[in-house]
Amino acid sequence: MSPDQHGVVFPLSGDGRRSTTSVGRAVVADALRTCDPTGARHAEQETSWRSGYLLHFRRLVEAGLASRDASLGIATAGLDSLRSRMTVVDADGDDRTLAEWAASDPQQRLGTEEVTGTASPEHELSLPFHGRRLRGDALHDRLDSWVLSGVLEPSAADAVRAVMANPDWLSLDGRTVAVLGAAAEMGPLQALLRWGARVAAVDLPRPELWERLTQTAAAGAGTLLVPTRPGGSDSLERRAGADLVTDAPAVAGWLGDLPGPLVLGNYVYADGATNVRLSTAVDALTTRLQEARDDLALAFLATPTDVFVVPHEAVEQATRNYENRSRGARLLGRPLRAASAGRLLRRAYVPDADPGINDSLVPQQGPNYALAKRLQRWRAAVARDAGATVSLNVAPPTRTRSVVKNRALAAAYAGAHRFGVEVFEPATANVLMAALLVHDLNTGGGPTHAHPWEDEAHAAVHGGLWRSAYAPRSALGLAALLGYGASRS
Numbered sequence: 001m002s003p004d005q006h007g008v009v010f011p012l013s014g015d016g017r018r019s020t021t022s023v024g025r026a027v028v029a030d031a032l033r034t035c036d037p038t039g040a041r042h043a044e045q046e047t048s049w050r051s052g053y054l055l056h057f058r059r060l061v062e063a064g065l066a067s068r069d070a071s072l073g074i075a076t077a078g079l080d081s082l083r084s085r086m087t088v089v090d091a092d093g094d095d096r097t098l099a100e101w102a103a104s105d106p107q108q109r110l111g112t113e114e115v116t117g118t119a120s121p122e123h124e125l126s127l128p129f130h131g132r133r134l135r136g137d138a139l140h141d142r143l144d145s146w147v148l149s150g151v152l153e154p155s156a157a158d159a160v161r162a163v164m165a166n167p168d169w170l171s172l173d174g175r176t177v178a179v180l181g182a183a184a185e186m187g188p189l190q191a192l193l194r195w196g197a198r199v200a201a202v203d204l205p206r207p208e209l210w211e212r213l214t215q216t217a218a219a220g221a222g223t224l225l226v227p228t229r230p231g232g233s234d235s236l237e238r239r240a241g242a243d244l245v246t247d248a249p250a251v252a253g254w255l256g257d258l259p260g261p262l263v264l265g266n267y268v269y270a271d272g273a274t275n276v277r278l279s280t281a282v283d284a285l286t287t288r289l290q291e292a293r294d295d296l297a298l299a300f301l302a303t304p305t306d307v308f309v310v311p312h313e314a315v316e317q318a319t320r321n322y323e324n325r326s327r328g329a330r331l332l333g334r335p336l337r338a339a340s341a342g343r344l345l346r347r348a349y350v351p352d353a354d355p356g357i358n359d360s361l362v363p364q365q366g367p368n369y370a371l372a373k374r375l376q377r378w379r380a381a382v383a384r385d386a387g388a389t390v391s392l393n394v395a396p397p398t399r400t401r402s403v404v405k406n407r408a409l410a411a412a413y414a415g416a417h418r419f420g421v422e423v424f425e426p427a428t429a430n431v432l433m434a435a436l437l438v439h440d441l442n443t444g445g446g447p448t449h450a451h452p453w454e455d456e457a458h459a460a461v462h463g464g465l466w467r468s469a470y471a472p473r474s475a476l477g478l479a480a481l482l483g484y485g486a487s488r489s
Contacts (some may be wrong), residue, residue, distance in 0.1 A: 007246035008281045009100065010273065011087050021049045023085050024367045031078035035070040036063035053367035057374065058324050058359050061307045064453070065355075070202065071452045072385055074385035075378035079283070082375060086280045091246075102284035110227040112235055112258075121196030125164050125435055128427040139164065150317050150467030151396070151422045156459040159439040159446070160432070164213035169325050169442040176225070176258050177299075179204065179342040180244065180282055185400045185426045186301055188265065188434035193220030195438075200225040200258055201382035202251055205241030206233075208304055214240075226298035227254050248281040252288045263441060264289060265299040266376055269402060271366055283379055290383070297389035297445075299437055300376045304397050304462045305362045305472075309453035314466045315356040318348040321420060322468035328377045337479075346474040348467075355453070360465045360472040364408050373425075381452040384445065391440035394460035397421065398429040412476050415483025419475045420468040432461060 011017035025043055033040040043056040060078075064071030088101040096104075126135040128144070134142050143157040163169055177197070192199050193216060201213055201224055210226070214236065217224035231239035249308035253441065255262065264286060269280045280281045289296050302308075325333075329345075338345040349356040361370060369429050380392040397403075397413060404410045413423045424432075436459055440446050449455050467473050 006091070007087055007243070008086055008248075008277045008284075009089055010277070011085055020276065020368055023082070023276075024053065024371050025049050025083045026085065027078055027371065028053075028060060030058055030081035031074045032056075032063055034073040034077045035066060039063055049367060051363065053370060054359075054361050054363060057361060057367075057370050057470055058307045058357070060374070061453075062357060064376060065451075066311060068451050074114050074379060075381045075452070078378050079375070079382065082280060086277070089332060098280070102249065102288050104249050106247070106253050108229065108250060109228065110242060110250050110254040112254070113226045113240075115191060115214050115217040115224040115226060115236075117196075117217055117222050117224075119194070120217060121221040121222045122194050123167050123170070125160070125167060125170065127431050127435075128425075130425075134485075136164075138192055146422075149422070150314075150321075150420065151464045152461040153311075153457065153459060153466075154312070155452070156393075156436065156461050159459045160435050162443075163435045163439050166442070169438050170197075171222075172197045172263075172438065172441060173429040175261050175441065176200055177263040177265055178255050178258070179265045179267060179413075180285075181269060182213055184267040184269060185402075186398060186430050186433065187267040188430060188437055189213070190216055190220070191431045191434035193217055193224065196221040198223045198225065198259075200227075200255065202227060202242055202244065202255075203242055205229070205235040207235070207240075210237040225258065227251065244281045244285065245274070245277050247283040251286075252285045252292075255289060256292045257284075260293065261295040261297065262293060263297045263299055264288070265437070271402075272366070275372040276368050276375075279375050282384065286383075290388070295461040297391070297441060298380060298383050299391040299440075300380050300393075301395040301433055302377060302392055302456065302460075303373045304329060304394055304460075305360045305365060305466050306360045306370065306373055306377075307357065307361060307404060308456060308460070308462075308466070309393065310356045310358045310466045311454075311457055312354040312356070314358070314359075315349045315351075315353045317467040318356075318469060319351050319473040321467065322347045325469055333435070344474050345480065346471045348469060348471050358462075358466045360462075362409065362412075362473070362476065364406060371488060377456065379413050381455070384452075384455060389441065389445040390455075391437050391445060392456065393433060393436045393440070394456065394462050396424045396429050396461045396463035397465070398424045400424055400426055408480055411484040413479075413483065415479035415481065416463075418482055419470055419479055421464040421472075421479075423463060429461075437463075 013019045029040040029043040039059045088096045122428040125258040126133040178200040182203040384390040
């Protein structure tokens, strides 16, 4: 049985195919139907989903602005729709419902082995940045610079400063942090181990991957908990790991037995349709653990290339940036807007919008990526509303491998600085986001807000996408053109 036909899969359609388009379209329509029946109908009737999805994912955010109940209703309906539509093919080739599979006893239980670090824990927050490590006054200055230039929200800088003032927070003493997607470039595993935390790592059963993770743990100051399969005399690296798409019940059983309080960190990523399958499996694991444990906190990283509601202060800065653009930018902008029927170099917001809508969706990433990331935002909102501690922070545009291998995205990121957007190196981004995670876990998830959009906007590190003069997609093509040469060097 091929990997794409085993575990969590898209349902079979009438023509015998597993259609990602029909599921994505239906889930968005179901979510919108709770408060925007017209939007739901338009989503259902979308004939070019792979390009037309952008409008409907924006509409999900706009419709939720009506009220807290509307936003949470969309999130709940979207989660329920995806959960009811996705299915599971077990090892025997039999179809099972996702709910039945998620609640099932695993055929094989996972063991645990520990790798203990040999270094002393770091007792001061430091941030790698352009070949240096910033700490103390230098880090304060960098945060000030980012706030001034609009690279991150002031609340993000405040959160990092709180961690700097409370270095005892770094070790997350007493907690176990489960990192799903442990080898992810944007995951917090390496930083947490340097700070002396206890980390339960979950990633694919690939020996070379686990060799890297165990070496990282041994060089760190924390404790790495490794899920293992029976393997006799095989090395730890050959017995470690689990595929969440097929083994989520076994992983849920393993995590359910770990000492707590437990933090479930979702940092998984896969290409294309597998991203939705993987995110759906993780969501099923999440709900099972929520039912089994009352000490569970959730952690996510939101992609900056999505649609967000942003505060009036961001709109004001973007408006100032547009009004104060250079004479050259003004001269270039007029003919480009005219020639493109207004599509290029559009101002980011209607002046005085309160709040604003930032649409940074990138067409090249596709509807499956958008659905997988929106699923995580929906789960975060619903869990927070139910009283759980949730850390969800918007991460900056980052030169990860998944971005660099996409030629168009790599070029756009290389030219983004010309439009006020800072693209981060992975080493800087993952330590910064790990610090925000530490802050959230030590403050109960941060302040309480009246509307879920305010929770998402709090402490966002968007790289400037929210405060740039131009609507992101209206500058993306030009950024790619300007950055093409740099991206190939």
